[in-house]
Amino acid sequence: MKAEIEHYARQDSPIHRWDARWKLASLIIIIFTMAAVRRTDVALASLIISATLVILCRLPLSLIMRRLGTLHIFLVPCFIILPFTASGNPVSIGPITISIDGTIFALTLYLRALAIVLASIALLYSTSMSLLLRAAERLYAPRVLIQVTLLTYRYIFTLANELTSMRWALATRGFHSQMNWRTYHTLANMVGMTLVRSLERTDRIYRAMQCRGYNGSMKTLHQFATRPSDYLICAACIITAVLLLLADTCMVG
Amino acid sequence: MSCLIEVDHLSFQYADGHQALKDICLHVKHGDRVGLVGPNGAGKTTFFLTLAGVIDNFTGALQVAQCDLTTPEGRKAVHRKLGIVFQTSDDQLFNASVLEDIAFGPLNMDMDKDEAHRRVNQAMESVGLSMDFKSRLPFHLSGGEKRRVAIAGVLAMNPQVLLLDEPSSDLDPRGRRELIEILNSLEMTRIISTHDLEFVLETCTRVILFDEGRLITDGPAQEVLSNQELMLKHGLEVPRSLI
Numbered sequence: 269m270k271a272e273i274e275h276y277a278r279q280d281s282p283i284h285r286w287d288a289r290w291k292l293a294s295l296i297i298i299i300f301t302m303a304a305v306r307r308t309d310v311a312l313a314s315l316i317i318s319a320t321l322v323i324l325c326r327l328p329l330s331l332i333m334r335r336l337g338t339l340h341i342f343l344v345p346c347f348i349i350l351p352f353t354a355s356g357n358p359v360s361i362g363p364i365t366i367s368i369d370g371t372i373f374a375l376t377l378y379l380r381a382l383a384i385v386l387a388s389i390a391l392l393y394s395t396s397m398s399l400l401l402r403a404a405e406r407l408y409a410p411r412v413l414i415q416v417t418l419l420t421y422r423y424i425f426t427l428a429n430e431l432t433s434m435r436w437a438l439a440t441r442g443f444h445s446q447m448n449w450r451t452y453h454t455l456a457n458m459v460g461m462t463l464v465r466s467l468e469r470t471d472r473i474y475r476a477m478q479c480r481g482y483n484g485s486m487k488t489l490h491q492f493a494t495r496p497s498d499y500l501i502c503a504a505c506i507i508t509a510v511l512l513l514l515a516d517t518c519m520v521g
Numbered sequence: 522m523s524c525l526i527e528v529d530h531l532s533f534q535y536a537d538g539h540q541a542l543k544d545i546c547l548h549v550k551h552g553d554r555v556g557l558v559g560p561n562g563a564g565k566t567t568f569f570l571t572l573a574g575v576i577d578n579f580t581g582a583l584q585v586a587q588c589d590l591t592t593p594e595g596r597k598a599v600h601r602k603l604g605i606v607f608q609t610s611d612d613q614l615f616n617a618s619v620l621e622d623i624a625f626g627p628l629n630m631d632m633d634k635d636e637a638h639r640r641v642n643q644a645m646e647s648v649g650l651s652m653d654f655k656s657r658l659p660f661h662l663s664g665g666e667k668r669r670v671a672i673a674g675v676l677a678m679n680p681q682v683l684l685l686d687e688p689s690s691d692l693d694p695r696g697r698r699e700l701i702e703i704l705n706s707l708e709m710t711r712i713i714s715t716h717d718l719e720f721v722l723e724t725c726t727r728v729i730l731f732d733e734g735r736l737i738t739d740g741p742a743q744e745v746l747s748n749q750e751l752m753l754k755h756g757l758e759v760p761r762s763l764i
Contacts, residue, residue, distance in 0.1 A: 274658055398617030419615060425660040426611050472612040479573045480678065481600040481629030486616075489624045489634055489641075 271425065272331075277396040281326045284394045288403035290498040294505035295321075295391045301509040302383045308372055310516040311379035317508060318386035325394050332389065339385050342380055350374035397421050402488050415486055419473070427466065434458050524548045524584075525682055525710050526572065531581035533571060541567040542579065543734040547680075549710060556721030557714040557730035558741060560756030565714040566608075568731065569684050572712075574599040586681045601630055604675030608669035608687040615660035619650075619670050622659060626678035637677075644677035648703050665696030672703065683711040689720045718746055718760040730755060 271355060277284070302314040322332060356369025392400070405414045406451070438454065445451050526549035533542040550556060557565050570576045570664045572585055574596035582591060586602035589595040604626075607613045616622035623644055627637040645652065648669040654662075662670065668688065675683065688704075689697045697720070704724045706709070713725060719730060721742060728745040730737040732755040738745055746752070747763045 271658060271660070278656070340557060396617070398621065418617060422615055422617055422659065429660075472607065472609065473615050475570065475573075475575050476605075476607055476613040477625075478575055479600060479603075479605045480626040480674065482625075483629060486625070487628035488621060489628070489637060490618065490621075491634065 271397075273392055274396055276327060276331070276393040279326060279394075281324060281352065281394065283321060283325045283390055286394075286501055287494050287498040287508075288395050288399045288496065289406050289492055290502045291391065291395065292326075292400060292403045293407060297509050298505050299384055299387050299391075300491055301512050303378060304515045305380060305512060306376065307516050308376045308379065311376045311383065311511055312480055313515070314383035314512060315379050315386070317512075318383040318390065320391035322386050325390050327389065331393070332386075332446065335389055338384065338431065338455045339381060343381055346377055347374050350377070363408075398488075399490060402490060403492070406492060418486065421468060423469070423473075426461065430465065431458070431462060434461070523551060525551050525553070525586055527582070527584040529582040531568075531571065531579055531583055533567060533579040535567075535575060541734050545581070545734075545736050547729060547736060547739060549712065551663065551681075551710055552708070553710050553727055554725045556718075556725035556728045557712055557731065558716070558718065558721060558728060558746075559737075560763040561754075562733070563731040564734040565731055567734075568760075569605060569653065569686055569714060572599075572682075572684060573603055573605045586720065602680055603682045603684065604678055605684040606668075606671050606675055606688060608690060609665070611659075611673045612689075613671045613674065614662075615665060617658065618655070619657045619659060619662075620655040621736055622670060623674045623677050626674060630678060639665060640679065643675040647676055648673045649699065649705065663696075664691045665693065665699065668692060668696065668700060669703070670724045676707075676733075681710060683707065683709050685711065685713045685715075687715050687717075688713060689717045701718035716757075718757065719762060722746060722760055722762060730742060730757075731757070 298317070302318070303309075305311050305314060350373055351366040351371040354367045354370025354373055356367040358365045359368055395403070398421070400420075401414050401418050405411060435458075438458070443454060445455075526547075528545050528547045531542055531545040532540070534540045540614075543564075545568065557568070559565055567576065571579055571583065571590070574588075574590055577593070577596060582589075584590065584751075585593075585599050588599040588602060590599060614622050618624055620641060623641045624637045627640045628634075642652070642752065645654065650666070650669050650673060654666070654670070659667065659670065669689075672685075672688075685704075688700060692700060697717075701720065701723050704713075711724075713721065715721060725742050727740070728742045729739045730745060730751070737755060738751065743763070746760055749759050752759050
């Protein structure tokens with residue numbers, strides 16, 4: 269299992285060069301603003317802003333499409349259900365009656381979700397996970413939460429490798445996954461074994477940390493440095509967020 | 522030469538009642554290269570954890586590099602003087618990059634970042650890791666590379682004593698050979714716990730044999746490991762190179 273995020277986080281682009289603390293703070297503001305918009309045209313504007321961020325990141329189109337593909341698994345059902353279930357002006361197309369308001373709401377929801385996911389991709393794929401978490405720590409996120417997330421991120425790959433090895437071990441002994449109790453029983457054993465191993469590993473990791481002087485904090489060698497351009501990009505993001513909110517509020521009003 | 526480790530009537534019992542260490546007495550001098558051998562369950566790892574200050578409820582006297590491990594202060598201070606490399610490197614490499622992992626110990630010793638960087642470079646050099654590894658992710662390394670990073674992480678703390686628990690397990694022949702060369706190039710006092718007796722012959726001059734929590738014998742590596750009766754009695758075999 270490879271860490272795809274880390275691969276793209278090592279590339280170079282204006283978004284990659286942006287100080288992680290400012291980037292995290294600015295993009296969180298933008299993402300929350302996008303989540304709050306109610307108008308379809310403002311949601312479309314949000315999508316254009318997010319798309320611009322992703323383009324600036326110079327991420328491959330195939331990666332974006334793959335990520336958006338996963339998102340559509342959740343969005344398509346909304347598009348199918350909302351026009352038929354939401355209240356509002358009904359329009360009949362042949363034997364089918366759909367709600368205009370429901371359709372517009374579904375479209376707004378779709379654009380908003382796309383915008384948020386694209387902005388999140390720009391954030392996550394332009395910064396290594398450890399740096400992002402360190403940045404969150406500097407922004408006063410709870411230290412324990414950061415440490416737990418750092419360790420989880422580190423060991424999730426080890427855990428995945430163990431699960432793969434167990435799957436191979438099962439396959440080499442003639443196990444085929446089927447819809448029966450034996451399969452459920454075997455898979456439950458596999459998950460249980462993984463949990464037990466994880467528990468034992470946690471103990472060993474803690475001992476290893478203690479032996480290297482762990483005293484509650486995980487310090488880093490990374491030195492965050494703010495450049496004038498970081499302030500400017502952050503200010504631009506805040507202004508964009510305010511404009512989006514104003515456009516949404518004034519026009520709705 | 523002065524004693525670096527002084528163990529006097531050390532005993533330890535786990536909470537489940539298992540007596541892991543029974544009345545151990547031994548001394549390790551500066552510069553000693555000790556191999557700790559014995560069958561599974563002999564108490565080797567427990568002995569290491571006790572020396573590292575992780576286990577606290579033992580009985581007897583224990584001093585490592587002038588730290589009295591019967592006191593909490595001593596157990597806290599010993600981390601700066603003794604480094605331990607665990608059997609499974611994955612358990613030891615808990616940071617998201619090689620650089621952060623090697624720097625973990627120096628930063629915990631309250632070193633400034635420049636000094637920590639210097640220590641990291643020095644440690645990487647002594648285990649033959651190129652500087653390109655700094656940005657690598659621990660989970661993308663091979664077994665041999667992980668072991669080197671784990672050793673570098675300990676060496677960066679500049680310990681007086683190095684403990685290695687099964688260092689040659691999971692290594693291919695090349696990785697094992699490289700590890701032997703790395704260890705032989707290090708000057709510091711070390712204790713290596715392993716089942717790989719050929720490895721002990723190549724890296725240690727003294728051997729301590731543990732069985733069922735007891736110290737059975739302590740002597741020159743060649744002499745102890747070539748004693749067939751002793752080896753067989755305690756579930757071991759004479760290394761092929763000594764037959």
